[in-house]
Amino acid sequence: MKKFFTTLSNIWKIEDLRVRITNTLLFLLIYRVGSFVVLPGVNAAIASTQKAEGLVGLLNMFAGGSFSRSSIFALGVMPYISASIVVQLLGIAVPYFTKLQKEGESGRNKLNQWTRYLTIGITFLQAIGYLKSQVAADARTIADPFTFIFLNTFVLTAGTLFVMWLGEKITDKGIGNGISLIIMVGIIAQLPGAFATEFISRNGGAGGLIAFIVEIVALIGVVMFTILIVQGTRKISVQYAKRIVGNKQYGGVRQYIPLKVNAAGVMPIIFAQALMFIPQTVSQFFPNVSSNGILIALANYNSWEHNLLFGILIILFTYFYTAITVNPNQMADDMKKNGGFIPGIKPGRTTAEFIDGVISRITLPGSVFLAIIAIIPALASLVGVSPIFARFFGGTSLIILVGVVLDTLQQIESHLLMRHYDGLMKTGRIKGRTAMPAAAGTSPTAI
Known part of the structure; x- marks a missing residue:
């Protein structure tokens, strides 16, 4: 303290x-x-x-x-x-x-x-x-x-x-992070009301205060899980060739490329949600097909059909968005121009293929975990959590909250470290947020 x-x-x-x-x-x-x-x-x-x-x-x-x-x-x-x-x-x-x-x-x-x-x-x-x-x-x-x-x-x-x-x-x-902070403040402004609504409903209804405490513990667990996903990186070692210019030595140091497990950020959920709104829109404009059983199931946020398709779309969009935001060829070219290479891997095309393979392997668990986070609010609603409070158990709102808070803490910490003060964490820097990338193309995705 x-x-x-x-x-x-x-x-x-x-x-x-x-x-x-x-x-x-x-x-x-x-x-x-x-x-x-x-x-x-x-x-x-x-x-x-x-x-x-x-x-x-x-x-x-x-x-x-x-x-x-x-x-x-x-x-x-x-x-x-x-x-x-x-x-x-x-x-x-x-x-x-x-x-x-x-x-x-x-x-x-x-x-x-x-x-x-x-x-x-x-x-x-x-x-x-x-x-x-x-x-x-x-x-x-x-x-x-x-x-x-x-x-x-x-x-x-x-x-x-x-x-x-x-x-x-x-x-x-x-x-x-001005735009992100504005969204975060809007989300946080809804949190006290959601807490109060859930507390009142539990205190005077099913489960009592014990159920409310269990929900709070579960919410903390989901937040910690989301932080792990947002912070997770796969580090690839990069060695830079040693050069001597005059009396000074350049290079000869080992750095790393931090490839994020969730390089796509929150964008896959936003794209998937946009597509999942189509059934509801169709039912509004075409009343004749609104009685279709599949359409009704897809428009229901708590149905297993809706959440299964939602999860699959998130996984697909995660691969798509990662592919367009992270360019292994550019990263390999930048390393080659700067005299860098991955130990045991030939510079150039072989390096690009190696980076692409690593990205493909870490994107799979990242996309699955992102899909799980996205459907947790629906699961929370099914077990009796009020819809307003359930929105904070996952989805876009939670990922935005976690990402913006961590980025804001990193901004404050960089000011402290620049002036030789201790960082916000007892053990040093906030892990996963302040590492300097060794090549271009690894910056976090903006909201």
Whole structure:
């Protein structure tokens, strides 16, 4: 406990870190306050009684409750994330975007501009759909539907752009990972209410407090398991040739390439969830086929058919996303240019094949474990956990929470170590987060 307070004191002593943490808290406070500002022409009392279940519940969690409250930040940063995914996929399929990805800083700036433009378009379309489907007619105080939708479409679009600006400011002026921190704060904001709901239901119903304690222990176990998956790496030794230039020696040291067990991050779950929403969408637009037994089973989040297909899609998307984000050929070329080689492996094509084989072997258990984490909320619901509380037992929300918290701790720890203070951990650095890669292509996948 003494070391904990000493660490907090050291953090406060570093002026740059203190300012960055203060800025981050200030920007996050602005976001949370704005999430309670209701759209113009909406009755706040009626809007706050809307239920958020299924897909709506998931979106509401990412938006910190703004979605169900009909807030000006109702869409949150989800349109920006969708635009980022589209631009990233265009970088694989379209030569122009592929070229931009290889142009360094100028290329990244152009890609960011394209992402912002696409965010405006996606937000505009999602705002219209949100206003038509999620804001009840009795909650509207503006009688003319066209005026109501026209006005609030611009308000929602401006709200999303403002949240995106806050995220960028947190990245520049705060402790980094601005968009991820905004999502994390939105998820954490739902946690106290979920705890209270589950405690009340258990205290006055089945299982009692013993069942609630068991659930908390299980939740801690799932969090620890998720940390192992997020932190897990396979280290490949790399030896660099020794060179003598003048009176100085270069190279001659051994480093390693840390290949992550879950290199795809949370993206496979997001892609798989997008496909699993199709049966529910089909049943809404085509009532004649909504009575189909298979369609009903796939639309039910607790059915074994839904979770089996969901798990298979996650495994497939993990392989797909790992293949497009980790490039063994580029890693082998970078090592060869820098005079590096894997002991016992020939440089060049043989090295690329070796790295590709290692990635394929570690991706299998990583994808299976990711699928297990994704379906744990459904399993928790089947054993009696309330749907709101079950969302924290796994899935996208838990992986985002774990990943963002670890990255934030790593940012703080790097500031401490840079100024010769002890790290956050008693035994040194946070394992798995601060290792310097020996070659390109091993950076963590952004949310």
